[in-house]
Amino acid sequence: MISFAGGYPASDLFDTDGLQAAAAQAWQVSTRCLQYGPTDGLPELKTQLLALMARRGVTCTAEEMLVTTGSQQGLDLLLRILLAPGDTAVTEQPAYPATLQALRLQQANIVTVPVDGDGIDVGVLAARLDSGAIARPKLLYTVPTFANPTGATLTRERRLALLRLAVQYRFVIVEDDPYGDLRFAGAAVPSMLALASEVEGARDWVVHFSSLSKVVAPGLRVGWTIAPPEIARRCVIAKQTVDLCSTPWTQAIAARYLAAGSLERHLPRIAQAYRGKCEALCDGLRAQFGDAIAFHQPEGGMFVWARIPGVAIDALLPNAIASKVIFVPGKAFFADNADPASLRLSFAAPNVDEIREGVARLQHATHATRTTRKASAASVSA
Template structure:
């Protein structure tokens, strides 16, 4: 009846969002969505920041600059410097969540048929955005140490793939695998980008959520060690996972020519991100509240991750395999001889949710994989949720120790 564009003729929604309809069921325990723990929101700190922000009501209620409020940009520049990745205000664009940053970048950089490399498995919303942009997705596998850069090197040197326009990666506590790209691989990846002249898209929403191991510099921060590579890195970050997703405050750091074009693209999308929440974020950061509150979050996530991993080992034994992450929000697992899509209906009946791993694959999906998020549930809910998973597995006829 309607003449939709080709990419929206039969669109496929987010497989994770499709599960959200079950969250309202009484007693449901969810390992599904990548929600931060709402009981860890710094309510008092944010309320105080909002009061200070609204002391200048015009700043909150009037349209703001497309590239972001100057006060917030100043705080984000300082935050990036504290992370070892200094940038200028001119190279930084405030976005409505980091997902908008990706959307804007694809608008200005990717034409139909352009090759974009992603790690596999990868964040489903990224795959969805790439498909809607009609990019040609090429995948590179990951292991416990992140993206297999040597494999990518081989693909490029042997001419087995075309030189990509972009390469998308979540190098620190990846979604969904929880893996962190090693420092050595980061340097090698920057060298490849410089040699083949493709843009590395570094998505870094979880980097501050480290609760074990030694910190690894961001790709953006490491560009100082690979002269010329800074021109080939676009960095996304966000306050969604470390402060509150309801603020919808993200940012992009990009080479000036890319940043300028993203600003123009944003003008046609929403004119500007919400000035009110930008002002609240600016006041919150300026007060040092994030620095004070972040250890509370990471310590809680450490306990939750340990609880999940211990419960999986004790309850499911050798029927499940996984790597314990050093931070972030996710455990990536694989079941022995069972499709997780077959397990899901039984899990829902037992009132526990997870995301089947097939949602994270652009090709050749691993049907036995699944993602479990430990961030939102409490410790007792995590332990009970794993017990429910075990009962769901038994309902399929699988023997659980």
């Protein structure tokens, strides 16, 4: 089976030597690794994460930062302290399924805004807010850089417009940024948090999540939240009731890894590998499908979002599995009005040869699906 399904980083790109060295250094203070730690994170890790954010153009304080068990925990904590049942939350559509699940668990009123190749359509959002079609939301969730699932990146102009809307309508922008360092083409765009300094009052309305899962290793379970101090304080209290603290052992490893400069040295290797994988996938789709498929080629991240017009993806999936290739049907990423012809393809985990073979298998499965549909239509007509 060749998998385009999981949002997993490539295991063969883990910097095992760098992490082993960091682990050995962390273990020199073994009792610290094995004991409880501060709820908001080990000070030495927060120091390194603050430096990392500074390199990304963001100046923040330790009081604004909370270390979490992956960025998904950061979202869970934020929703716990911010949303009451029935509160309105806006998401881009299609959106990350775990976010939709978390919002449903909080009994939020989920309102969606469409996306295009440049990310969430801020013009549509503004028109709906202005007309009252969307009542004032508590928050808006977005993955503005190399989005999951679409791979799209929100333009600088749209980011600034979204920040102005947040100030005007007083809603929190939840910026999820696990993929920003995985750029392999095009010019970098500052994060929403970095751009907030350009819009008066905007910094008070941005909560930023990031993680080492996609750029170092998901097994570390190291993420972080940057938020206005009062929101950060309430998230720390919520975290105390959830797990007391994230694992000091892996936090110490991450701190040593970052302090050694290992991430900066290793990122180019990941970006180069993902560039080749993305090109193999996109070139293969063009060669195998031609005009029968539509997709946006991303400039980074891990995902390609595609549509195969005239093909029901629910019918394609069992044929694809029979052909030993798998993907995620697009309907998993919709809160409503799912596009039945859409699918997400992840190029991160398989190697280039597997990607090329996987695309050929996908085309074979698509042909079989079309043939079956035509045969069924002919049978009904007869």
